[in-house]
Amino acid sequence: MRKQVRQTVRPSRHRKVLVAAMAVGALATGVLAPTAAFAAPKPDIVQQGLDALVRDDGIPGALATVEKGHSRARNYTAGVGDLATKAKVPVDGQVRMGSNTKTFTATVVLQLVGEGKIDLDGPVETYLPGLLRGDGIDGRKITVRQLLQHTSGLPDYLKGDVPPRYYEPRDLLDTALKFKADFAPGDRSKYSNTNYIVAGLIVQRVTGRPLSAEIDRRIVKRIGLRHTYFPAPGDLTIREPHPKGYYRDTPDAPLGDVTETDPSFGWAAGQMISTNSDLNRFFSELLHGDLLRPAQLAEMKKTVPVDYLGPGAAYGLGLVSKPLPCGGGLYWGHGGSFPGYETRGGVTEDGSAAANIAVTNRPADPAAMKHVEGLVEAALCR
Template sequence: MRAAAAVAVGALAAGVLASPAASAAARPDEVRQGLDALVGSDGVPAALASVTDREGHTRTYTAGVGDLATGAKVPRDGQVRIGSNTKTFTAVVVLQLVGEGKIGLDDRVDTHLPGLVRGEGIDGRRITVRQLLQHTSGLPNYVKYLADEPRYYAPHELLDLALQHKADFAPGRKWAYSNTNYVLAGLIVEKVTGHSVAEEIDRRVIKRIGLRHTYFPAPGDATIREPHPKGYDRDATGAPLDVTEFDPSWGWAAGQMVSTSSDLNKFLSALLAGRLLPAAQLAEMRTTVPAEYFGPGARYGLGLVSKPLSCGGVYWGHGGSTTGYETRGGATGDGRAANVAVTIQPPDKATMRHAENVVDTALCR
């Protein structure tokens, strides 16, 4: 359904203060200014953010409109589809299983899924679990070959799409982002535990640290459960197109989840604080290789990206791109956290740089 053109995309909604301690700031709020610019200058329908400082004070922000057809406000800390942030959740579950001795990072894929991964230059007897989590397996990215049709995709169907194409490179030789790696990681979790990856993420991560607004949609669930801004794509003329409701199964363990900016901050802060992984597995997760795909100076660990901050040091997160939504953000080791979401996908690269700049501003101020 095409969004009504009569509603101004540039309309702004005031940020919402979640902590009284933050209200004393007299200088202009640069995070709010950044979100306003994303709406007013970059033209995204809505932008949302949540920022937590070293003292644990949290502030949430909104800008734009939540529904272009009605002009409805953007819900405070509304749910969004978080795309590839899902990979970090999946990686945490795998690494918990490593800590329990049920999976080895240097296990071959065939150890757990014998005979499943074969193709031109592709052999599951040569690919390790570590290479899946770090995107060094050489497996082609199935997303490149998806048909443009909204329907349910089974995980094995996604894998089969990838296996019809030759390997990008020999395992361990290079780094290249591929969602196929995390489909396989999810299948290994299911084989080892006997439960769905959704159940394991829910039990081991979501419930464990009390993420009240985060979930892995069930098969066929095209809705977003709680208050949320609508998500948009662009039609052939460039006009915004409402794509909020769709079956997200094409992302599965690589990108299916729904959350809020505040829950993502809580998740990443808990992860870095050692509340989800033993020290040895967290150290493995933070052992990185260069990944300029995520920007200058970016490095990729095991489902976790480090990016340099303009004020020094790095922050850890992932980011996500999926139908209707883009998210960027992360946390630092000293308790700071920030996440930004915009409600159109795909935005141009300049827009995403601006969103990343808002994250940097939030973490550095």
């Protein structure tokens, strides 16, 4: 067991927060000067939206990066990066990106499919013999595709007791296997972090290397993500400039600083750290075909409806699609939740726009996260 640095997250927080969510919302308006002749420039819609998240939704800090075509990316911030010192939110600062990690894991799996090392519709048993056994759980009946699409029926390990400490992936899987299967493989879709723990274990078995090393070699270094990494075991910190992350147990409880924490309970499902600009680049290059062969990218975009992620939402293989409210077709991304941080974003189907927004706590009012998602859509539509 590794020595733990100060933790401020209580066990219940970890179980509740690592769940990807996608939602829709509204924006606030600006304030005009007394006369039009001397009116100050009105902040654009993204800045207005971030300001509203801080002012109206009680979010300590927010940051966004928006890119249109080949024009230079625009970065935005609002609120403070540290409630104690009132320090500014660092422009394009690092955050814990939560379940966006799933898309990185799925991309590596699909690269290995393209290399003929993994059969997408083959059983998990082929790669991890005897590992998946439990009440209604049988690795001989669950395919790799079902893992990536959340149609396996595997129960989420976050339903169990996951107190703050270092975890090996098998610890997380063992927790999940204490529960009965949610449904028979292929019957329907239900989001479960356990699926990606198993997918990560398959990558390690097939390659003989740590998942973190494969993600770094196959994705991070390949497309030059300079601020994205998979924290090493025992690393509770965030390396580069970042806003602090906060969490409250109840709506009326004070915000607690949960920036430094052991992220291993997320592993292949949610452990990574990144920036808004790096996430925009990752999803843009992924959808452009720079990380996957055409056949595997096409498989990644085969979706099933997932109403629990919002109206019209669909889940592919580690990738979420949603309709744009402005009639511009679909946008693709994922989103992520981790104690202290929420990220939402995506790329338009034609690749003409990318936007990612991060906030530094999960608001008690679900409407606030709808505002974040609505702001992503407004940025992509404008």
